[in-house]
Amino acid sequence: MDKIRIVGGKELLGRVEISGAKNAALPAMAAVLLTPETVWLENVPYVRDILTTRELLGSMGVEVEAQENETFMLKAANIGALEAPYELVKTMRTSILVLGPLLARFKKARVSLPGGCAIGARPINLHLQGLEKMGAKCDVSHGYVEASTTGLRGAYIQFETVTVTGTENLMMAAVLASGETMLDNAACEPEVENLAEMLCAMGARIEGAGTRTIRIRGVKKLKGCRHRIIPDRIEAGTFAIAAAITRGNLEVANCNPKHLASVLSQLSLVGTEISMGETGFRVRGHADISSKNVTTYPYPAFPTDMQAQYMALMTQGDGTSIITETIFENRFMHALELMRMGADITVEGRQAMVRGGRPLTGAKVQASDLRASASLILAGLAAEGETIIDRVYHLDRGYFQIEKKMAQLGAEIERIS
Numbered sequence: 001m002d003k004i005r006i007v008g009g010k011e012l013l014g015r016v017e018i019s020g021a022k023n024a025a026l027p028a029m030a031a032v033l034l035t036p037e038t039v040w041l042e043n044v045p046y047v048r049d050i051l052t053t054r055e056l057l058g059s060m061g062v063e064v065e066a067q068e069n070e071t072f073m074l075k076a077a078n079i080g081a082l083e084a085p086y087e088l089v090k091t092m093r094t095s096i097l098v099l100g101p102l103l104a105r106f107k108k109a110r111v112s113l114p115g116g117c118a119i120g121a122r123p124i125n126l127h128l129q130g131l132e133k134m135g136a137k138c139d140v141s142h143g144y145v146e147a148s149t150t151g152l153r154g155a156y157i158q159f160e161t162v163t164v165t166g167t168e169n170l171m172m173a174a175v176l177a178s179g180e181t182m183l184d185n186a187a188c189e190p191e192v193e194n195l196a197e198m199l200c201a202m203g204a205r206i207e208g209a210g211t212r213t214i215r216i217r218g219v220k221k222l223k224g225c226r227h228r229i230i231p232d233r234i235e236a237g238t239f240a241i242a243a244a245i246t247r248g249n250l251e252v253a254n255c256n257p258k259h260l261a262s263v264l265s266q267l268s269l270v271g272t273e274i275s276m277g278e279t280g281f282r283v284r285g286h287a288d289i290s291s292k293n294v295t296t297y298p299y300p301a302f303p304t305d306m307q308a309q310y311m312a313l314m315t316q317g318d319g320t321s322i323i324t325e326t327i328f329e330n331r332f333m334h335a336l337e338l339m340r341m342g343a344d345i346t347v348e349g350r351q352a353m354v355r356g357g358r359p360l361t362g363a364k365v366q367a368s369d370l371r372a373s374a375s376l377i378l379a380g381l382a383a384e385g386e387t388i389i390d391r392v393y394h395l396d397r398g399y400f401q402i403e404k405k406m407a408q409l410g411a412e413i414e415r416i417s
């Protein structure tokens with residue numbers, strides 16, 4: 001099992017290019033199931049979740065060919081199995097995104113329940129309720145969702161909770177349904193908007209993606225397309241915090257700063273200098289980091305996927321900050337590991353109180369989930385001495401060669417197998 005070894009104290013300097021967004025590429029790959037024609041996806045990040053999705057689609061009969069420069073050619077012409085088996089879904093819960101497209105095009109699907117993960121129960125009730133409103137029958141038994149329909153119909157669906165993949169799943173179900181579907185209280189994440197762009201390029205009729213109300217008018221069939229995945233705003237935010245916590249000076253290129261405006265404004269608030277461009281931004285870390293509270297909310301507010309990384313930064317703050325996590329019920333595991341490095345954190349339910357003002361010291365720590373592993377890397381960059389992070393397979397799910405990118409920026413970091 002790979003580990004990451006870091007010796008802290010080096011400031012990050014230079015330029016980093018951001019990869020494509022995992023959370024935009026995953027729904028885009030599922031959307032390929034909606035047409036028998038060829039789809040080209042550009043700027044796909046070579047992270048583990050993408051390779052798992054490639055394996056899942058392959059098991060259904062989808063042709064998936066990785067071309068050069070992060071481009072995938074996919075073709076769902078000869079679909080055999082309409083099933084996402086447990087063996088694959090248990091390693092990548094986002095497989096639930098094949099449910100909507102399979103029902104829309106083939107009127108049948110058997111998908112393993114994703115189950116929980118380290119950060120929470122991760123229920124899919126809102127996905128299933130929406131599909132049932134559209135005329136699907138969803139039976140849950142033996143750890144699988146058995147879904148079928150005589151034909152999906154447009155419906156009015158109001159989400160009681162904002163759900164990103166719930167919005168994506170139902171948008172993909174609605175594009176081939178008969179009639180019009182309204183998704184109310186929909187997720188506004190850039191990844192949702194990017195998926196809608198792809199579906200429209202395939203011939204779908206979607207309005208309002210990126211807002212809380214999305215209107216989809218069903219069409220008879222969809223064609224192939226060429227679609228570019230947006231840059232990963234969470235990877236960009238992670239590097240921004242890496243520059244802040246090491247007091248470095250970094251140009252973060254190939255990204256859309258507007259997609260992480262809430263993160264960059266929070267960093268300005270704590271004293272980091274940010275200068276925004278069109279396709280990137282510059283981050284200058286300052287010696288003094290002010291402790292500032294933050295609460296996670298759905299986009300466009302501060303994202304839950306940046307909470308762990310921000311906590312690492314707040315351990316270096318000049319006072320006390322309160323971090324409130326409103327999206328997931330158990331997303332503070334990284335706090336326990338940061339405490340092993342000397343951080344002073346008190347967790348009470350959905351709130352973590354971080355007292356700064358004490359340097360971190362390197363230690364052996366363990367990653368528990370994808371963003372927790374990023375948080376431990378950031379802490380290791382700032383800690384005095386050596387940090388060894390175990391279970392970095394979590395990291396590889398969502399970051400492509402992050403240790404190589406950081407080493408090129410001057411960090412003393414390496415992967416040890």
Ligand code: EPZ
Nearest residue numbers: 023094122123124125126127161162163164165305327328
């Ligand atoms: C997406 O997960 C992202 N994953 C997550 O990123 C991200 O943290 C999350 O959105 C929130 O922004 C992908 O896009 C692949 P949700 P998703 O449905 O869609 C509750 C990462 O680190 N809920 O928006 O699974 C749920 O329990 C990952 O890249 C229901 O109750 O999250 C949670 O409290 C981690 N019933 C809240 O909604 C449902 O049917 C938001 O979850 C669905 C969700």
